[in-house]
Every structure is written in structure tokens, then in C-alpha cells.
Amino acid sequence: MTETTNQLQTTPSQTVGPFFAIGLPWEDGWLVVPESTPGAFRVEGRVLDGNGDPIPDAIVETWQADPDGRFDHPDDPRGAVPRKDFRGFGRSATDVEGRYGVLTVKPGPLPTGDGGWEAPHLNVSVFCRGMLIRLVTRIYFPDEEANAHDPVLNSIDDPAARNTLIAASAPFGYHFDICLQGEHETVFFDV
Amino acid sequence: MPLDTTTPHYRRDTGSQPPVHWPDYVSNRARSPHRPLTLLPQRLGEITGPLLGEGRVGPDDHDLTVGHDGEPQGQRIIVSGRVLDGDGRPVAGTLLEVWQANAAGRYRHAGDRHPAPLDPNFTGVGRTLTDAEGRYSFTTIQPGAYPWRNHDNAWRPAHIHFSLFGTAFTQRLITQMYFPGDPLFFQDPIFNSVRDPKAREAMIARFDLDSTVPEWALGYQWDIVLRGKNPTPLEDEDDDDD
Numbered sequence: 001m002t003e004t005t006n007q008l009q010t011t012p013s014q015t016v017g018p019f020f021a022i023g024l025p026w027e028d029g030w031l032v033v034p035e036s037t038p039g040a041f042r043v044e045g046r047v048l049d050g051n052g053d054p055i056p057d058a059i060v061e062t063w064q065a066d067p068d069g070r071f072d073h074p075d076d077p078r079g080a081v082p083r084k085d086f087r088g089f090g091r092s093a094t095d096v097e098g099r100y101g102v103l104t105v106k107p108g109p110l111p112t113g114d115g116g117w118e119a120p121h122l123n124v125s126v127f128c129r130g131m132l133i134r135l136v137t138r139i140y141f142p143d144e145e146a147n148a149h150d151p152v153l154n155s156i157d158d159p160a161a162r163n164t165l166i167a168a169s170a171p172f173g174y175h176f177d178i179c180l181q182g183e184h185e186t187v188f189f190d191v
Numbered sequence: 192m193p194l195d196t197t198t199p200h201y202r203r204d205t206g207s208q209p210p211v212h213w214p215d216y217v218s219n220r221a222r223s224p225h226r227p228l229t230l231l232p233q234r235l236g237e238i239t240g241p242l243l244g245e246g247r248v249g250p251d252d253h254d255l256t257v258g259h260d261g262e263p264q265g266q267r268i269i270v271s272g273r274v275l276d277g278d279g280r281p282v283a284g285t286l287l288e289v290w291q292a293n294a295a296g297r298y299r300h301a302g303d304r305h306p307a308p309l310d311p312n313f314t315g316v317g318r319t320l321t322d323a324e325g326r327y328s329f330t331t332i333q334p335g336a337y338p339w340r341n342h343d344n345a346w347r348p349a350h351i352h353f354s355l356f357g358t359a360f361t362q363r364l365i366t367q368m369y370f371p372g373d374p375l376f377f378q379d380p381i382f383n384s385v386r387d388p389k390a391r392e393a394m395i396a397r398f399d400l401d402s403t404v405p406e407w408a409l410g411y412q413w414d415i416v417l418r419g420k421n422p423t424p425l426e427d428e429d430d431d432d433d
Contacts (some may be wrong), residue, residue, distance in 0.1 A: 008277050010204035011393055012385040014367040017352060019298040023290035024354060026247075028361070050221035057302075063240060065361050066258035073239035077198050077358065089241035111236045113198075123236050124358055130218030132209035132384050134363065136231065156229060180222050187212045188224050189231035190203070190363050 013133040018057050020127075021093055025059065029091035032104035037085060043175025044137060046153045047094050047126065050181030054098025058128035060178070061126055062090040062102050062139070064121070069108025073154055094128075101121035107139045119146035119153070121165075125170065135188045161187050193324075199238050200363040200421040201278060209384035217341050217378040233361060240360040243286045244320050253319040255291075255331035263313035265294025265332035267408040270368065270396065273325040274355060277419020281325025286370030288354040289317045289329060296349075305337050330408065336375055347373040348382060357417040368413050369395045 016024070033040050036143045047058040065071055066088065070081040090102030111120040122139040145164065147153055147188055156162040167174035179186050212223045231237065241337045251257050256267060274282040292315060295307035299314055321327050334349045350367040356379065357363065369382065373395075378381050385391045393416070402410030 004329075006279050007202075007419055008279055009207045009387075009390055009393060010277055010418050011364060011366055012207055012390050013352075013364060014209070014211055014352075014384075015381055016213070016354075017300055017367075019292075019300040021316065022298060022350065023288060023299050023318075023352075032334065033213060035221070049394065050225075051201065053221075055222065061363075063236065065236065071235065071239040075199055075238050076235060090241065091410060112234055118234060118236070121236075123359075125363055127365055128222060130216065130220075131212055131224035132219065132381065133211060134365065135211070135224065141233045152231065161226070170226050181224055185224050185226055188228050189232045191226035191233065191237055 009178055015129060015132050016059060016127040018129040020059060021057070024091075025093040025136060028090060029093075030102045031065070032090040032102050035084050035103065037103075037105060040105055041177055042103055043102050043122065043167065043174045044099065044170070044172060045176040045178060046098040047080070047100060047128065047178045048180065051096075054096075055128050055180070056094055056096045056098055058094040058098070058100070058126060058149075060094070060100040061093050061125040062104070062122045063125075064088055064104065064123065065107040065109050065110055067105055071108050075111065076092050094184040096106065102127075105140060106141060116151055117146060118151065119144050121150075122179070126180075131180075135180070136191045137186050137188050138165050141174065142166055142169055156187060157170070192279050194415055199359070200233055201238070201359060201418045204418055204422050206387055208384070210386075213380065214382040229275055231253060233246075237360050237410065238330050241356060242284075243356060244284050246320050247286055248318045248320055252317055253327075253329050255289075255313070255315060255317045255329065256406035258280065258314070259312040261312045263310050263311075263332050264329065265310075265324065265335075267330070268411055269328060269330050269402055269404065269408050270351065270411045270413060271326065271402055271413065272329035272396075272413040272416045274321050274357075275325055275360070276357070276417050279320070281323070282417060283321055283323045283325055285321050285358070286356055288302060288320065289351055291315045291331065291334040291351040294332050294335050296337035307335070307337070312316065329422065333370070333409075336373075341342065341380060342378075345378065346348075346375050348373040348379050353415065355415060355417065362417040364415070364417055366415070370411070371395055371398055376387075
């Protein structure tokens with residue numbers, strides 16, 4: 001019963017390549033919420049390679065709960081909660097300086113199902129030329145006491161590594177660099 | 192209470208996937224992490240995902256041969272198939288985005304320096320949504336192979352880039368569809384980064400006479416499989432018919 005007979009093999013991932021910009025970026029991709037949203041802020045940063053050089057052909061996507069910690073999605077066992085003017089999803093191709101950015105609001109915390117809570121965070125996918133399969137990371141907020149009890153942050157023993165998942169406050173919102181390799185390498189997840 | 196046994200859990204299918212590190216693909220060397228990946232339990236943010244559809248796709252976006260003053264150069268083809276999850280269930284209403292080189296192997300992108308002609312009648316970008324049975328169809332032209340600088344005399348096999356969301360963050364997939372019998376497979380580090388021969392084969396479309404339109408366009412069939420859900424006790428009861 002555990003190994004279902006008709007399981008299909010997942011189609012392999014392949015690189016997004018250098019020329020995805022002809023089709024993948026959307027004009028409104030960076031708008032997780034509309035520009036007029038009260039309290040909206042930018043999350044911005046650079047995607048850097050192992051030499052510390054900016055990656056100008058990367059695309060960053062974000063996925064997050066709404067400010068109440070809910071999703072407009074049928075698989076959320078608490079029920080889908082539509083929210084006007086909230087897409088939850090952001091997509092931003094990097095510029096020549098490797099910079100990406102989305103406009104959003106802070107998500108609510110998420111119940112883990114065993115009585116705990118995940119602190120507010122964005123789930124992030126990174127794609128670029130040179131990468132055969134996406135890298136997944138998370139953006140947490142620096143001003144959240146809930147970070148101390150977050151099971152994902154707490155699963156990372158090395159404090160320096162854990163800190164790579166926490167954005168820095170900035171005049172425009174929050175700054176979060178994604179370092180693919182090297183001394184300041186961001187923590188990436190097997191999801 | 193959230194996250195009970197009815198909550199989906201997506202199977203890891205790492206055997207079918209390329210590795211994070213693949214130095215044969217030279218630009219991978221500085222763009223892949225050295226630290227091992229950290230296991231992320233699948234919770235609410237991983238089993239949900241953007242359900243993008245309506246409003247993202249224009250009426251002609253599935254036909255890459257229209258929308259210009261004239262017809263593009265090259266062999267007209269129809270690429271169709273189904274999007275399924277790893278349990279064989281159709282993924283309905285999901286967004287597919289495609290992009291590709293023109294018949295001469297040139298992308299409409301400022302960074303593409305291949306000295307092959309651009310085609311004023313071909314942009315190479317398409318979008319569509321799957322229907323209730325997970326079916327999709329694009330009309331386009333056969334893309335050309337093109338040289339790149341990965342190694343001496345390196346050429347990419349002809350391919351079309353596909354981007355899919357499925358219904359969960361865990362299912363997000365960007366991949367490439369290849370054409371049967373391409374003589375360039377053997378030297379391509381991107382295609383060969385997938386080590387399982389069966390999985391590699393699954394990236395190659397099948398020529399299909401049934402979807403070939405007489406005196407118009409060649410038909411290719413290509414099904415795409417997104418990650419499946421782990422069976423749970425409840426699902427086993429429901430799925431007992433196999």
C-alpha cells in the first residue's frame with residue numbers, strides 16, 4: 001500500500017538559461033500587493049555568485065501567507081481565504097547589478113500543526129543560468145521575536161548560517177542578499 | 192487543526208532530477224552552493240502555491256506563429272500533451288510559460304550573440320493554461336540548435352523552455368523539452384546532467400502523426416509530470432481502485 005503502483009517519475013528540472021527574460025518576467029511581477037497598499041514595503045537585494053559577482057541573469061520568486069497567516073488555497077486544511085489585492089506571489093528578474101526586488105506586506109505566522117509556529121517569512125525560489133534545479137531559501141524579518149521559536153531557523157545549528165535567512169532593515173523595507181556560494185553562502189533548502 | 196493526515200505531502204523524487212553541482216556545465220561552478228541543502232519540512236507554505244491563471248494568458252498566447260505582420264520562418268509544429276502529478280492525476284488550470292530560439296537558433300534577446308538571423312515575425316514566447324484534463328497545446332516553429340561557449344565546439348540541442356507551477360510551492364518546475372533523435376544530446380552537459388536514462392528520455396517529445404495537421408504542421412506530444420503526493424491512509428482508501 002505504501003508504494004503505489006502507478007507512480008510517475010517527475011520530469012527533470014533544467015536550467016532557465018540566459019535568455020528567459022524574453023518571456024518569464026511580468027510587468028507586475030514585483031507586485032505581491034498593489035503599489036497603493038498601506039504599509040507595503042520593498043524586499044530587495046542582490047543575487048551573488050561564488051566570486052561575489054552579481055548575477056544579472058537570475059530570477060527570484062517569492063510565495064507567502066497573507067498578513068493573517070492564511071492562504072487562498074484549497075489544500076490549506078484551515079480552508080482557503082481569498083484576500084483582495086493580495087497575490088502572495090512575486091517574481092523579479094535581476095538587473096545588471098544582480099538586484100531583485102518585490103513589493104509586499106508582512107505575512108502572518110503559520111501554525112506548524114504540532115502546537116508550534118513558523119515566524120513570518122517568505123518562501124523563495126532562485127533560478128539562473130548555470131543552475132540546473134532551483135534553489136529554495138527563506139526570507140525572515142529582523143524585527144520578529146517569533147524567530148527565536150521558529151522550527152526551521154532552530155534546525156540550523158550554525159548561527160552565522162542561520163543569520164543568512166534574516167533580512168536587514170532598510171529605508172525601503174528590508175534588504176536580503178542571496179549568496180549562491182562561498183563564505184557568506186545563504187542557507188538553501190531541500191523541500 | 193492544520194496539518195493532519197489529510198494534508199498533502201509531496202514525495203521527493205531526487206533520482207529523476209539533476210544535481211545541484213554539475214561542473215561539466217561550466218557556469219554551474221560558481222553558481223551552486225557548497226554547503227549541503229537543509230531539509231525543509233513541508234508545511235503550509237510548501238503545500239500551497241500561487242494558483243495563477245485567468246488574466247495571465249491572452250487569447251492567442253498559445254500560438255507563437257501569430258501576432259506579427261507575417262509568418263515566421265521555419266517548420267511549423269504543434270506541441271501538445273498533459274500535465275500530470277506523480278500519481279497520474281491531471282493538473283488542471285495550471286499556467287505554462289514557454290520560450291525558445293527561432294528556426295535559426297537565435298533568441299530575441301540582446302545577450303544572444305549567435306550570428307544567426309533574427310526573424311521579425313517570431314518572438315518565441317508563449318503562455319497557456321491546462322484544461323480540466325491537464326491538456327495543453329502550443330503552435331510554434333521548430334527551434335534551431337545553437338552554439339555556446341561551455342566547451343570546445345559546444346552546441347545546445349534544439350529545445351523549448353517550459354515553466355510550470357502546479358498547485359504547490361514544492362511542485363514548481365522549470366525544464367526544457369527536447370526533440371527526438373537530436374544528434375547533439377551526447378555532448379550536452381545540461382541534458383546529460385540528468386543521470387537516470389529514463390528520466391532523461393522523459394524530456395524528449397515524441398513525434399505524433401495523430402496530432403500532425405495535414406498540409407500544415409508536425410505534431411509532437413510531451414507530457415510533463417510534477418511531483419506527486421505521498422499516499423496517506425485516507426488517500427489509500429480513496430485510491431483503492433488500482
